[in-house]
Amino acid sequence: MSLQEFCQFTILGLTRGSLYALIALGYTLVYGVLQLINFAHSEVFMMGGFGGMFVIRALLGPSPGMQSFALATFYLVLGMLAGAAAGGLTAWVLERVAYRPLRKRNAPKLAFLISAIGASVFLFNFAGKLWSRQPQFVPQFFEVNKPIFDIFGATMTLIQVVIVGSAFAMMVFLDRLVATTKLGQGIRAVAQDAPTAALMGVDIDKTISRTFVLGGLLGGAAGFMFGMFSLVQYNMGFLPGIKAFAAAVLGGIGNIRGAMVGGLLLGLVENWSAIFIDTKWSDVIAFVALVLVLMFRPTGILGERLGRSA
Amino acid sequence: MNTNGTVRRRTGLWHNEDARRFVSLVATGVLIALLTGADGSQDDSLLAFRESLLSIRLPICVGLMVLLWAVFYVGQRRRISLSPAVTGAAFRQRLRQMPVVRWLLIVAVVGAALVLPPFLSGFWQTVLVNQVGIYVLLAAGLNVVVGWAGLLDLGYIAFFAIGAYTTAYFTGTLPIAPPFVVNPFVAIIFAVLACLVAGVLLGTPTLRLRGDYLAVVTLGFGEIVRIVALNGDDFTNGPRGATNIPHPSITLPFGVHFTVPGLDWKVDWDGSLRWGIDSLPYWYLLLVLTALVVFLLSRLEHSRVGRAWTAIREDEVAAQANGVRTVRLKLLAFAIGASTSGVAGVIYASKVGFISPDNFILQYSIFVLAYVIFGGMGSLTGVVLGAALLTALPEFLRDYVAAADRPTYLGAVLVLMMIFRPAGLVPAGRRKAEITAQQASDPPGSSVQQADQPEAGQPEAGPTASPAGAVGGGQ
Numbered sequence: 001m002s003l004q005e006f007c008q009f010t011i012l013g014l015t016r017g018s019l020y021a022l023i024a025l026g027y028t029l030v031y032g033v034l035q036l037i038n039f040a041h042s043e044v045f046m047m048g049g050f051g052g053m054f055v056i057r058a059l060l061g062p063s064p065g066m067q068s069f070a071l072a073t074f075y076l077v078l079g080m081l082a083g084a085a086a087g088g089l090t091a092w093v094l095e096r097v098a099y100r101p102l103r104k105r106n107a108p109k110l111a112f113l114i115s116a117i118g119a120s121v122f123l124f125n126f127a128g129k130l131w132s133r134q135p136q137f138v139p140q141f142f143e144v145n146k147p148i149f150d151i152f153g154a155t156m157t158l159i160q161v162v163i164v165g166s167a168f169a170m171m172v173f174l175d176r177l178v179a180t181t182k183l184g185q186g187i188r189a190v191a192q193d194a195p196t197a198a199l200m201g202v203d204i205d206k207t208i209s210r211t212f213v214l215g216g217l218l219g220g221a222a223g224f225m226f227g228m229f230s231l232v233q234y235n236m237g238f239l240p241g242i243k244a245f246a247a248a249v250l251g252g253i254g255n256i257r258g259a260m261v262g263g264l265l266l267g268l269v270e271n272w273s274a275i276f277i278d279t280k281w282s283d284v285i286a287f288v289a290l291v292l293v294l295m296f297r298p299t300g301i302l303g304e305r306l307g308r309s310a
Numbered sequence: 311m312n313t314n315g316t317v318r319r320r321t322g323l324w325h326n327e328d329a330r331r332f333v334s335l336v337a338t339g340v341l342i343a344l345l346t347g348a349d350g351s352q353d354d355s356l357l358a359f360r361e362s363l364l365s366i367r368l369p370i371c372v373g374l375m376v377l378l379w380a381v382f383y384v385g386q387r388r389r390i391s392l393s394p395a396v397t398g399a400a401f402r403q404r405l406r407q408m409p410v411v412r413w414l415l416i417v418a419v420v421g422a423a424l425v426l427p428p429f430l431s432g433f434w435q436t437v438l439v440n441q442v443g444i445y446v447l448l449a450a451g452l453n454v455v456v457g458w459a460g461l462l463d464l465g466y467i468a469f470f471a472i473g474a475y476t477t478a479y480f481t482g483t484l485p486i487a488p489p490f491v492v493n494p495f496v497a498i499i500f501a502v503l504a505c506l507v508a509g510v511l512l513g514t515p516t517l518r519l520r521g522d523y524l525a526v527v528t529l530g531f532g533e534i535v536r537i538v539a540l541n542g543d544d545f546t547n548g549p550r551g552a553t554n555i556p557h558p559s560i561t562l563p564f565g566v567h568f569t570v571p572g573l574d575w576k577v578d579w580d581g582s583l584r585w586g587i588d589s590l591p592y593w594y595l596l597l598v599l600t601a602l603v604v605f606l607l608s609r610l611e612h613s614r615v616g617r618a619w620t621a622i623r624e625d626e627v628a629a630q631a632n633g634v635r636t637v638r639l640k641l642l643a644f645a646i647g648a649s650t651s652g653v654a655g656v657i658y659a660s661k662v663g664f665i666s667p668d669n670f671i672l673q674y675s676i677f678v679l680a681y682v683i684f685g686g687m688g689s690l691t692g693v694v695l696g697a698a699l700l701t702a703l704p705e706f707l708r709d710y711v712a713a714a715d716r717p718t719y720l721g722a723v724l725v726l727m728m729i730f731r732p733a734g735l736v737p738a739g740r741r742k743a744e745i746t747a748q749q750a751s752d753p754p755g756s757s758v759q760q761a762d763q764p765e766a767g768q769p770e771a772g773p774t775a776s777p778a779g780a781v782g783g784g785q
Contacts, residue, residue: 037522054355062353098725107732110462114683117676118724125718130344130359133714134352242529242672249526284537287530294523295515 007154009271015160015229017267018167022222023244024251024259025174026091026215032191032254033211036109039116040094041219042241043123044087048220049227049236050131051086052079053138064141072142079138079228080166080221087220088213094119095212100205128234135231144228163225170218171260177214178256187211191254243270246290252300261301266290328383335379339372345718346371420601427593434705435589441701443596444658449681449697450603450690451650456679457688457738458616459643460623461517462525464675465532469648471539471670472508473501473655478552478665486545494558494660498653505652506645513644517637532675540667551666555659558595559584585660592661599657600694603650608690610646619643680724686734696735 023045030038056079067075098119102112147155178184186207189197198204226240243266251262266286273285293301340363347362362368427435448470455463478484480500482491492500516527539546546552562581569576585591610616618639621629630636659665678697685696703723704716711719727735 031522037525057355098728101729102732105729105732107728108687110456110683110687111728111732113462114680115725115728117680118721118728120721121717122721122725125715125721126345129349129715129718131350131355132352136352242533246526246530249523253522278541280541281537284534287534290530291516291527294519294527298519298523300523 004153005275006272007152009275010268011151011154011156011160013268013271014264015163015267016271017247017264018164018171019222019226019229019240019263020244020247020267021260021263022167022170022218023240024248024263025171025256026219027245027248028251028253028256028259029187029211029215031248032256033187033194033208034099034112035254036099036112037116037245038094038212038215039113040098040120040123041091041215041244042237043120043127044090044094044216044219044237045223045226045241046124046127046234046237047090048083048087048216048223049232050127050223051220052083052224053136053227053232055079055082056138056141060139060141062139064139066143067141075141076162079224083224083227084217084221087218087223088216090123091212091216091219092209094216095209099208099212103208124234124237131234133234135233137231138224138227159229163229166225167222170221174214174218175256175260183207183210183214187214243286246286250290250293250300252302255300255302258300258302265301328379328386331382332376332379335375336372339375340368342375343368343371345715349712423597424594427590432589435593437702437705439589439592439596439661440658441705442698443593443600444654445678445681445701446694446697447596447600447603447654447657448651448678449685449693450600450607451647451654452678452682453647453688453690453693454607454610454619454643454650455647456682457693458611458619458623459640460619461640461643462521463528463644463647464525464672464679465512465528465530465535466647466651466678467670467672467675468532468535469505469508469651470655470658470674471535471665471667472504472648473652474659474665474669475539475546475552475655476501476504476652477656477659478555481556481660483552483555484545485543485547493560494556494656495560497660498656501652501656502649505648505655509645509648510641513641517640517644529672529675532670532672536667536670536672539670546667549666549668551664551669552659553664555663555665557585557663558660589661592657596657599653603653604690604694607646611690615639615642680720684724684727684734686736686738688738689734689736692734692736692738699735 023041026041026044027038030036030041056075059075059078066072094116098115099112102115142158144157144159146158148158148161149156178187186197186202187210189200189202190204190207190211194204197207222240223237226236244263247262247266248259249262250266251258251260253259266289269289270282270286274282277285297303343365344358344362347365347367348358350358427438430438448466451469452463452466455461455466475484477494477497479486480488480490480492480497481494482488512528512531516524519527539551540549542548560583562583565581566577566579583591585595618629618634621632621634622636622639626636658669677700681697681700682693683696684700685694686692700720700723704720707716707719731737
C-alpha cells in the first residue's frame, strides 16, 4: 500500500463519511426526542435527491453546459436548498402521518417502528412509480471531477471538496443551533425529560415536529449532494440510510457529535478496508467494526443522550 | 378528557377538527389518484403528475373523499352515537368468552387449510406454499424472539439463509462437496444445528446490548451473511447461488399392498412419499410443520420459560434480580427463533430448488418483522394470521397493480394498521391489557400533548373523550 493510495481512500472515506454523518444526524435527533429509530429517514434522503434534481433540471434543462463560478455556486446552493426543503417537507409529513397519530394513542414502541417501515416502503415505491425506477442524474453544471488539490499524489476533486465543506458547515451550524438557540434548548429539554419539559412550557408537539424537519433538512441536502456525486434513484436511500443508522449507533445514538464522529469514522473505516481487503467486503468490514465497537463500548463511542446529562 | 381551556385557546381554521380532517381526506384523494394513475418516465419527471391529475381520476378520488368527510361531518353534527349493544361490541365480547366459539373457529380454519387448497388454481397453490406457508413459519419463529423475549432482531432472514444454504450444501449442490449427500428431510437436522450454532455465536457477544443496539447488530449480521453468500464464489457459488436442489422424499420401510377379495380394489403402495414440482404436497408438509411448531411454541408460551421471557421483556433488571437467568434465556429465545427459520429455509430451498443471495436481503427481515407486529406481537394466532394475510395481499392485487407497485400498498396498510390498531390484528392478551390500561390512566398532566388530538376517540377503548364534545369546544 502506498501513501498515495492511502490518501486517496482517506479522501473518499471523508466524502462518504460526511454524507453518512449528515444522514446520521437525522436519526440521532429523532432518537433524542422520541427514543425511536426513524426507519423512514432514508426516504427523506431520497426525496432530497429528487427535489434537488428537479429544481436543477427545471432551471437549467437536461444538459446545461458549464456555468461560471458565481452562477455554479448559486445553482449549487439553490439545489442544496431545494433538496433540504424537499427533505424537510417529507420529514414533516412523515411525523404528521406516521408518528403523531400513534403518539396520541400511546402506541407501543414497536408500532412506531412498523409504521415508519410502512411509510418507508410506501414512499420509495411511490417515488419509483411517480418518477420511474431508472437511475437519473443531476445535470452537471460545473466540472464535477476537476482536481482541486493533491495530497501526496492523491487528488481531491471539486465535488468532494464541496461535499466535505458544506457537510462540515452544516454540522457546525446544527451543533450551534442545538447548543444555543431556543429551539435547541427545547430539543434538549424534550430529550432529557419530556413531561418536565412540558411543565416548563415547552410545546412538545412543536418541538418534535421541528426536530423531524431539522433532521429532514440535513438529510435532504445530503441527498442532493449524493445525487451530484453519483445518481438519483427511488431506492438510493436504502444503503446510505442503513450505514448512517449504523454510524449513529456507532457514535452513540441520540448524541449529535457522536453521529458526526460515527459517520466520518464509518466512511473512513469502510474505505480503508478497501485498501487491505477487497472493496466487495467493505460493507462487511463496516458492520464488523460496528459490532466490535459496541462490544467494548455498548452505548457507542461518545455515549447516548442528546441532553448533556442523563 | 380534553380540558376546555387548551382547546378554546386555539381557534384558527387549522385547529378546527373538521377542517383538518377535510384537508387530510382531500390530500388522501390526490394521493390515491396519483397512486392508481400513470407511471412516470425517466426524462419527463412531471409526466405521472400530468397524466394522473388532469384525468377524470382526480375529481373522482377527491369527490369520494369529500363525500366520506361529509358523512363523518353529518354523523358528528347529529351526535349519532351508537350504543355498544347495537354496534355488536357487547355481542363480540360475549362471544369471546365462549370457548366453544374459539374451538369452532380453530376447527374451521384448520379444516379450510386442509380441504380448500386442492380446489385452488396452480398459481394460488404456489403462493400458498412459497409465500404464505414459508412466511408463517418464519413469523412464528420471529415471534419468539421479538414478541416474547422482546429482542428486536432485524437480521432474522440470515437464519433462513443459513438453513437454505445448509440444505444446498448437504444435497451436494454447492461448489464444495459435502462429506455425504442427504435427503432434504435429513438436512433439516443439520440446518437446525447450523442455525442453533449461528444463533448462539451471534447471541453470545451481542445479547448484552440493549434494544436498539441489538437491532443494529443483528441487522449487520444479516447483511454480513448475505454478503458472504454473495462474495463467496468458491463455497456459495456467489451471485449465481445453488441450483437444482433436490425435492425431499421419504421411503418408509414398509409398503401397503393388499387386495380386497371379492371387490376389485387393490392398494399397491411401496411406501415412498415424493415431493416434486407440484405445490400441493408441499402445502401439506408445511401445514404439518407449522402445526408442530405452533403446538410446541404454544406449550412454551405459558411455561416457566415463557414467563421468564415475559419478565425479561418487561424489565430485564428486575427479572435478573428475581433469579431469572437472563443471558441463557435470551440465548434460548434466539436459538429457537433461529432454528424455526432454518426449517423454513430447508423447505424453501427444496421447494424452489434454487437459492441465491437475492432471496435473503434485509427487506425480507423487515417484512417478517412487519408481519409479526401487524398480526399482534406475542400472540401466536395473530402472528400466523398476520403473516398469512400480508403475504397473500400483494397477490390479490395481481390483476390490478403492476408487480413493482404492490409494496406501496403493503406500506400503506402497515401505516394505517398501526394508527388504528397499534397492538396488531389479534392482540396478545397481556399487551392489549397494557394498552387499555395506559389509555385509561392517561395523566391529565400531558394535556400539552393532548391539546389538539386530531382523531376521534379510539374505536374500542371504551369511555374515552367524546369527539363531538371536543369539536364543539373548538368552535
